[in-house]
Amino acid sequence: MQPKPFALDLSSAAFDALEPGPRLSYRELFSPHEDLPRPLRRWAAAHGIAPRALTRRDRQLGGTSEKHLFGLRDGYAVESVLIRRRDGFTACISSQVGCAFACQFCASGQAGLKRNLSPGEIVEQVVRLGPKVNRIVFMGIGEPLNNYDNVLAAIRILRDRRGLDWATTGITLSTIGIPKGLKALREEHLGVNLTISLHATTDETRGRLIPGAKKHAIADVVGSALSWARRHNRIVTFVYLLLPGINDSDADLHRLIGMFRNEPARLNLMRWNEVDGLGFGRISDFRLMQFRGHLERAGIPVVVRDTQGNRIDAACGQLWLRDLQGQAVARAA
Ligand SMILES: C[S@@+](CC[C@H](N)C(=O)[O-])C[C@H]1O[C@@H](n2cnc3c(N)ncnc32)[C@H](O)[C@@H]1O
Numbered sequence: 532m533q534p535k536p537f538a539l540d541l542s543s544a545a546f547d548a549l550e551p552g553p554r555l556s557y558r559e560l561f562s563p564h565e566d567l568p569r570p571l572r573r574w575a576a577a578h579g580i581a582p583r584a585l586t587r588r589d590r591q592l593g594g595t596s597e598k599h600l601f602g603l604r605d606g607y608a609v610e611s612v613l614i615r616r617r618d619g620f621t622a623c624i625s626s627q628v629g630c631a632f633a634c635q636f637c638a639s640g641q642a643g644l645k646r647n648l649s650p651g652e653i654v655e656q657v658v659r660l661g662p663k664v665n666r667i668v669f670m671g672i673g674e675p676l677n678n679y680d681n682v683l684a685a686i687r688i689l690r691d692r693r694g695l696d697w698a699t700t701g702i703t704l705s706t707i708g709i710p711k712g713l714k715a716l717r718e719e720h721l722g723v724n725l726t727i728s729l730h731a732t733t734d735e736t737r738g739r740l741i742p743g744a745k746k747h748a749i750a751d752v753v754g755s756a757l758s759w760a761r762r763h764n765r766i767v768t769f770v771y772l773l774l775p776g777i778n779d780s781d782a783d784l785h786r787l788i789g790m791f792r793n794e795p796a797r798l799n800l801m802r803w804n805e806v807d808g809l810g811f812g813r814i815s816d817f818r819l820m821q822f823r824g825h826l827e828r829a830g831i832p833v834v835v836r837d838t839q840g841n842r843i844d845a846a847c848g849q850l851w852l853r854d855l856q857g858q859a860v861a862r863a864a
């Protein structure tokens with residue numbers, strides 16, 4: 532038997548095309564309540580649609596962050612994080628069940644890729660994190676450009692005027708920068724923000740840190756991202772995770788300056804968030820400030836960014852693919 536489709540997979544056009552049944556407005560599909568309103572349940576039953584794709588398995592509170600574990604129909608569970616800011620809440624959401632890129636420093640890549648999340652499974656994370664969310668970042672589990680069609684379908688559903696009417700300027704795609712995906716994104720009329728996880732200045736080091744990106748030359752990644760920025764008259768953010776002894780040499784610094792001087796780019800320097808079993812160190816404040824100072828003097832906009840949520844392992848790179856009991860899925864062989 533075919534599994535039921537999810538309500539939040541539907542675009543408004545697909546919603547309109549359903550056979551007549553109990554009446555509901557498209558907006559009502561996005562109910563944030565745990566107990567779904569009866570009209571929504573009745574409508575879903577009449578159309579053979581699952582009103583929700585995710586079951587909440589756990590919720591951990593830690594300072595300004597709240598980590599949610601959402602169970603999926605096939606026994607896996609992904610993590611999403613709600614982060615309080617001064618002017619609202621950010622939803623940090625997952626785009627895939629695991630990740631194929633196997634970054635050596637990241638928990639989310641340790642189990643490999645199991646499958647893509649559907650548009651509805653992506654949209655529903657935002658809905659379930661609550662109506663106060665006013666920013667979305669694709670910085671949870673998975674590589675959004677490796678699930679291009681579903682991520683773009685999810686963004687279109689989120690911004691549909693008849694639904695949540697999300698402003699795309701409040702959405703950030705974070706990606707290791709698959710050149711083919713960046714080239715496709717360049718041609719979309721979407722005002723999303725783009726963040727590229729760069730982390731190295733030579734192909735050799737990047738290939739070691741991000742094994743899944745070995746075939747992507749840095750020149751192509753950076754060139755495609757800058758081309759997106761020029762085409763959309765935007766600034767692209769490059770994230771550089773400083774790892775002592777690996778990518779923090781003076782030569783790295785000079786190559787970064789060479790890549791980004793006079794380009795529509797800004798740099799976010801990051802410290803490594805600890806992940807059990809992965810052996811990296813944290814950069815010293817002194818070296819971090821040296822990097823920042825040199826980049827600033829070269830005229831490159833740069834900030835040091837610390838992600839929140841360390842206390843509950845909810846910071847960037849600390850989210851694990853789990854099972855429904857909350858156990859991290861075993862590492863890929
Ligand atoms: C988990 S990824 C998800 C989005 C996408 N796959 C990417 O790599 O950009 C979000 C961000 O977390 C960063 N990250 C991963 N592991 C990290 C860690 N242990 N400490 C700090 N940042 C980390 C990534 O480099 C990326 O910039």
Ligand code: SF4
Pocket residue numbers: 630631632633634637638639640641671672673674707728848
């Ligand atoms: S950093 Fe991004 S691309 Fe790399 S393993 Fe983690 S989620 Fe995947």
